[in-house]
Amino acid sequence: MTVNATGGRRRPPTIHDVAREAGVSRGTVSRVLNGGHYVSPAAQEAVNAAIRRTGYVVNRHARSLITGRSDSIGFLLTEPQERFFEDPNFNVLLRGCTQALAAHDIPLLLMLAGTEDERRRITRYITAGHVDGVLLVSSHSGDPVAERLREAGVPLVACGKPIGLASKVSYVAADDRDGARDMVRHLLSLGRRRVGTVTGPLDTPGGVERLAGYREVLAQAGLEYDERLVVSGDYSRASGEAGAERLLAQASDIDAVFVASDLMAQGVLAALQRAGRRVPQDVAVGGFDDSPAAVASSPELTTIRQPWDRISNEMVRVLLAQIGGEDPAAVILPTELVKREST
Amino acid sequence: MTVNATGGRRRPPTIHDVAREAGVSRGTVSRVLNGGHYVSPAAQEAVNAAIRRTGYVVNRHARSLITGRSDSIGFLLTEPQERFFEDPNFNVLLRGCTQALAAHDIPLLLMLAGTEDERRRITRYITAGHVDGVLLVSSHSGDPVAERLREAGVPLVACGKPIGLASKVSYVAADDRDGARDMVRHLLSLGRRRVGTVTGPLDTPGGVERLAGYREVLAQAGLEYDERLVVSGDYSRASGEAGAERLLAQASDIDAVFVASDLMAQGVLAALQRAGRRVPQDVAVGGFDDSPAAVASSPELTTIRQPWDRISNEMVRVLLAQIGGEDPAAVILPTELVKREST
């Protein structure tokens, strides 16, 4: 790439420079830039050569000004707590989305809106058209941002099924309920009969669905529901630890625990160890997520793998389709049981 | 905020609408928008009211087109491996930078450039002026992107001292060497005399500096350098585990290990446990970073806290200053020894 082939000036080359260099008009260059329809092969080639020679890069601001599109996507995190940011799943999701968008040459804007103040600011920013669509990562129900954006007609895809949201909004989620079913069936297949659970927050879809799967399978197995076997946490390690302690106190004959996240499962392992219960001999422990925490703990966790790479790809695909005018869509992806040492 | 107070049209209000609503000219509105100099209090007030009534939000594309600035900052990760993305420090840094920028109402663009292809594309994108500056997060030396951006005159701040970079580039770093010194002194103060170390990659500043600190303190203490006590890893858990095994094989009388990252320290703990060594009774283990891994492992890790919140704040501060015309600057921030159970 020859720098400043068009002369010694400082300013980056414009579409005019390319047109002059190629001996065609602005219009033709613009057409080449936007798919090359109605452009003769000769002109096409001349323009491409000129672009290469001048080092031309399209000015996205000028383009956006007229098209009204921004050619960028927002990745919005409205979680009030910072917890989700520490969640290893977040990493995978963020990276996956960034890469999936990079394949379309679309930059991703990271937006954090933890406080109500920030949420208001970000909402204004988004509805002003500064991004073409939003990947929404927020687990809690009644998220006002989602509703506001939806009302403003901003293309939106949520990660996980948004609960308590009045109307149609696209989402991509793992099949939480089915994953939970798989895990509990696995625990029962090992001969366990006193299977407890530490649920996620019950205002999140994951929390609700995983608990539902657990109850379904126990019911199918003819085991009657015992509320002493059910405690809930908030996906944090500490809450897992506390949950396990409560379980041991309420039902000391417990022989397995289905934990709704790997991070909480780590806490459960710690609590069991402190109580002198061996894992998996005395108590089998199953996690959820297959996060790095699953192999970082000892014993390594049997867990349910969430297909994060597929989730991020699908989120991007659905969002772009929606920006292109398609209707909202829901995508549910299958999970997978990963057997390790803890069961 | 009244929606569409200026009429029933769909399109968002422009500066013209605000001007009409306030009974002033575009110029006056623009001046209010940009600091309010040379604007009478009455006009100021009228414009602000009109903005509120119309729900006006500035069109950044139009503004950027003329100012040449983009009012956005890039967060660039050029690590070829995905390891850094899994590093908990990354989270903290990314969040810190996003928030520090949000305070200035500047959006952050996340850019991943793992392959040479992507690096080329991103470099073009950046040098075309689509961001005003870059926060560079990359540990390895000889990073071609940093050099290219610097040559192109793009304001740039690196996280950690870039090694092998020809000329001046701003950076913000924790005082790695001093942190290492603190930790090794701490280990010696416990009466340990056979102190091994698992270093980071020696083509990273952290790897080099932490090893240097280790050697300095041992030398000061009159202990002679024993190369069997030094192995190197790549900051991953697995490499910590492998490193500890090598240490035990080479120097089985080891009574302490200074590990250059918490993640590796987790691996070291696992290897020691498997070898039947008690921590801290038989072998004291010191980590580095004070990442979530430090409290997630058992025993909880004594470690060196990196001031990530301050690092991200400083990176943003230095970058904005540089965009504002100031010269590059280097900022070194102190670390802190955090004592827990592993020593």
Add this chain to the structure above:
DNA sequence: TTCTCTACTGTGAACGCTCACAGAAGCATG
């Protein structure tokens, strides 16, 4: 031939904003 159709090309007018400039008004100074 003349007409229509298709493939291609060039041109003027926006998009919404900032910037430079011209000018008005108010006030003090000579």
Add this chain to the structure above:
DNA sequence: CATGCTTCTGTGAGCGTTCACAGTAGAGAA
């Protein structure tokens, strides 16, 4: 009363692109 200065305001131009439209050339049909 003219002059200069400061503070404030409006206006025209232009940033780099796309879009709609007009127009040209060539091929095929009537």
